Amino acid sequence: MARIYPLFSSSSGNSYFIGTASGGILIDAGASCRRLVSALRQNDIPPEAVKAVFITHDHSDHIAGLRVFTKNYPVPVYASPATLEWLERGGHIASIGKSIPIGGREEAAGYFVTSFKTPHDAIESVGYRISTPDNKTVCICTDLGHVTPEADACMCGCDAVLIESNYDEGMLRSGPYPYCLKRRIASSDGHLSNSMSAREVRRLIDAGTTRVILGHLSRENNTPIVARNTLERELGGECVAGRDFLLYIAPVETGGMAVVF
Ligand SMILES: [Zn+2]
Ligand SMILES: [Zn+2]
Numbered sequence: 001m002a003r004i005y006p007l008f009s010s011s012s013g014n015s016y017f018i019g020t021a022s023g024g025i026l027i028d029a030g031a032s033c034r035r036l037v038s039a040l041r042q043n044d045i046p047p048e049a050v051k052a053v054f055i056t057h058d059h060s061d062h063i064a065g066l067r068v069f070t071k072n073y074p075v076p077v078y079a080s081p082a083t084l085e086w087l088e089r090g091g092h093i094a095s096i097g098k099s100i101p102i103g104g105r106e107e108a109a110g111y112f113v114t115s116f117k118t119p120h121d122a123i124e125s126v127g128y129r130i131s132t133p134d135n136k137t138v139c140i141c142t143d144l145g146h147v148t149p150e151a152d153a154c155m156c157g158c159d160a161v162l163i164e165s166n167y168d169e170g171m172l173r174s175g176p177y178p179y180c181l182k183r184r185i186a187s188s189d190g191h192l193s194n195s196m197s198a199r200e201v202r203r204l205i206d207a208g209t210t211r212v213i214l215g216h217l218s219r220e221n222n223t224p225i226v227a228r229n230t231l232e233r234e235l236g237g238e239c240v241a242g243r244d245f246l247l248y249i250a251p252v253e254t255g256g257m258a259v260v261f
Contacts, residue, residue: 002132003258004160007031007039009142009215009250014062015138016162018130021045023109026053027128027140031253033068039254047073050087054100055079055123058086070095076140078106082124102126105164113126116154118139118144119189129154135260138162142216145189147200160261161204162250166191167221168230172233175221191216198234203241205239211261212241215250243254 007015013031018024022042029036037047052075056062066087070077081091081099088097100106102124105114110133115126120143127141139155142164155160156259157159172182172193184189192200214227227249232241241247248259 002127002134002136002138002261004138004162004252004261005043005045005254005258006162006213006215007036007254008252011218012061013016013064013190014142014216017045017050018111019109021049023049025108025113026050028056028062029053029066029069032065033072035249036065036069040257041058042254043258048071051075054113054128055083055087055158056127057120057125058083059122063092064086065149066092066217067094067146068137076125080126081126084175086123093132109208116150118151119146119148120144121184123190127151127154129158131222133234138261144192146196146242152200152203153181155200155204156207158209160213160259161209162215163197163200164192164216164218165194165197165214165220167193169193172221177220186253194230195234198231199232205245209245211246213250213259
């Protein structure tokens with residue numbers, strides 16, 4: 001049975017474990033090593049179960065704990081070529097770095113991981129589609145300003161998808177952020193709004209996805225209820241969460257939440 005554990009998910013830290021207590025992979029390491037280990041243990045996953053770390057991009061909310069984690073648990077770190085070069089140059093990897101060309105496929109602990117490009121204001125940002133040892137598929141797709149045909153193709157058909165639902169457009173507009181930051185977030189290489197995310201979720205459900213996890217919610221410009229309401233409005237009663245698919249909101253910090261798919 002495949003499981004995804006959203007350990008951290010917000011603008012202040014992101015990390016997801018996919019696997020079991022005997023082995024799996026970590027996507028991003030955006031919290032301190034101490035907090036990552038404690039979040040894993042809270043889910044009964046020993047840190048030694050992490051057999052590889054895959055990094056989506058170079059922003060600190062995705063890599064903050066990488067150096068110390070790979071010093072204490074020296075597992076390979078995978079990233080796109082330009083991201084890997086930046087991580088190695090900056091001393092963010094204390095173990096071995098391995099590059100995956102965009103669109104490439106790598107295997108770690110029996111999980112097959114394919115990367116795809118995401119439109120985001122980072123060096124070379126990617127999302128990941130993962131096939132588990134029992135042939136289930138899950139996609140992690142956060143930090144993108146819009147859904148490209150490539151990202152859509154990689155998410156479509158997955159059993160479970162963790163998709164960004166970063167901000168409510170009205171809350172961002174009237175919120176406290178400076179104008180330039182608001183523009184950056186809402187730009188086509190910023191983040192996905194609730195309504196953009198909801199439109200994509202509708203397509204995913206039509207394509208057979210049964211587990212939807214909304215993630216990377218902004219703590220200033222969104223709330224779980226607002227994100228959920230936006231999605232329900234978009235679905236318009238045609239598909240209902242709990243009946244046609246299971247809907248989860250990734251917590252800012254794990255409370256022992258695992259999604260089985
Ligand atoms: Zn982020
Ligand atoms: Zn980012």
